[in-house]
Each structure stands twice: as C-alpha cells, then as structure tokens.
Amino acid sequence: MKLKPNSFFHFLCLDKIYCLLSVRNARALTAYFHLLDVHMKNALNNLQFYHFLHYVTNLSSVQIMLVFDLLDWDGKGEIGFDEFYMLVCIIMAHENHLEKQFMYRHSHAVFELLDMDGGHTVAPAEFQATRFLFNIRKTELSQIFKDFDISGDEQLNYKEFKMFTIFCIDRQQRKAKEKLRRQLAKAAAEAKAEEEYANFIKLAQSSKKF
Numbered sequence: 585m586k587l588k589p590n591s592f593f594h595f596l597c598l599d600k601i602y603c604l605l606s607v608r609n610a611r612a613l614t615a616y617f618h619l620l621d622v623h624m625k626n627a628l629n630n631l632q633f634y635h636f637l638h639y640v641t642n643l644s645s646v647q648i649m650l651v652f653d654l655l656d657w658d659g660k661g662e663i664g665f666d667e668f669y670m671l672v673c674i675i676m677a678h679e680n681h682l683e684k685q686f687m688y689r690h691s692h693a694v695f696e697l698l699d700m701d702g703g704h705t706v707a708p709a710e711f712q713a714t715r716f717l718f719n720i721r722k723t724e725l726s727q728i729f730k731d732f733d734i735s736g737d738e739q740l741n742y743k744e745f746k747m748f749t750i751f752c753i754d755r756q757q758r759k760a761k762e763k764l765r766r767q768l769a770k771a772a773a774e775a776k777a778e779e780e781y782a783n784f785i786k787l788a789q790s791s792k793k794f
C-alpha cells in the first residue's frame with residue numbers, strides 16, 4: 585500500500601509512539617471527511633469510499649472493497665468517521681514505517697479488523713488476505729503461526745496475537761539499538777582515523793624542520 589504523491593495526507597503527522605493524529609490534524613481530517621460526505625450522512629458509501637481510496641493510494645479495486653468490508657463490520661454499507669480515522673492512521677503508519685508500532689498500540693482494534701468472520705480468532709487465510717495493510721511479508725506468515733499459535737489450533741486468539749505484536753516491537757527496538765551501535769562504532773573509527781592522520785602530518789612536518 586502506497587500513498588500517491590500530492591495527497592492531503594502528506595501534510596498530516598502521525599505520533600510515532602501512540603500512532604494517532606494530533607487534535608489539530610484530527611480536526612483537519614474531520615473537515616476533509618465532510619468534504620467527501622457529499623450526501624451529508626456523516627458516512628461514506630462504498631462508491632465514495634472506493635473513489636477516495638483509489639485517488640489517494642495504489643490499492644487495487646479488490647483490496648479497496650476488502651478494506652470497506654473490514655471497516656463496515658456491522659454491514660451497514662457505509663463507513664463513519666471513526667472507521668475513516670482508523671483507516672487514515674493505518675495508511676499513515678504504513679507510510680511512516682510504523683505498521684508494527686500501530687499493531688502494538690492498537691492491537692485490539694487491529695485484531696478485530698483482521699478477524700474477518702468475527703470468530704474471535706485470526707486464521708492464516710484472514711492474515712494472508714489483510715497482510716498488505718500492515719506490510720507483513722508472505723514468507724513471515726507461516727513463521728508467525730509457528731511461533732505464536734501456542735494453543736495449536738492453527739488460529740491466533742487475541743492473547744497470541746498480542747504476543748506477536750510485542751515480539752515485533754521488541755525486534756524493532758533491538759534492530760534500532762544495533763543500528764545505533766554500528767553508527768557510533770563507525771563514527772569512533774572515523775574520528776580515530778582522522779586523529780591518526782593529523783598525528784602523521786604533524787610528525788611529517790616536524791621531521792622536515794630537522
């Protein structure tokens with residue numbers, strides 16, 4: 585999922601920790617939603633929703649209609665502002681590489697979104713169909729079920745899913761720490777090389793004098 589250039593959403597800023605919009609940004613989003621809501625129903629029907637997502641993202645028609653069905657969990661045939669807000673936060677999280685942080689912070693809402701049949705578990709097929717929303721690679725899926733399906737029923741219940749999101753954040757933090765450690769080591773090595781070079785020049789200049 586990618587945001588198209590020149591989209592209004594490039595002007596919004598998602599909080600990196602909580603993965604939510606600021607009050608000011610949320611108000612701007614409300615105004616945007618009302619512009620889309622031409623029938624003034626405080627909701628978007630599938631046609632309005634389709635054109636909106638088609639305009640701002642590179643999602644296929646099938647994916648857009650799947651997202652509509654996921655958000656329209658009560659089958660009313662329309663998307664209200666709360667669902668719209670959640671979708672925009674997911675898009676923004678994707679755009680800012682905060683998908684795993686979003687899953688962790690909003691694990692219950694994400695779990696309910698992925699549980700397409702409302703059976704209170706996420707099956708491999710449900711994860712496979714929705715993985716594009718959170719940038720989960722196909723190859724990761726079988727490993728996720730292998731590692732986190734503790735009960736062995738080939739489904740993730742909420743506790744198992746929550747453990748998966750904690751693991752993702754933990755892995756992300758370890759990677760960030762490792763990256764920082766490498767950057768510091770590189771900077772130290774460069775500083776040492778510069779110092780050695782300066783000492784060498786000093787030595788060369790003093791030997792010329794004699």
Ligand SMILES: [Ca+2]
Nearest residue numbers: 699701703705
């Ligand atoms: Ca399910």
Ligand SMILES: [Ca+2]
Nearest residue numbers: 733735737739
């Ligand atoms: Ca399980």
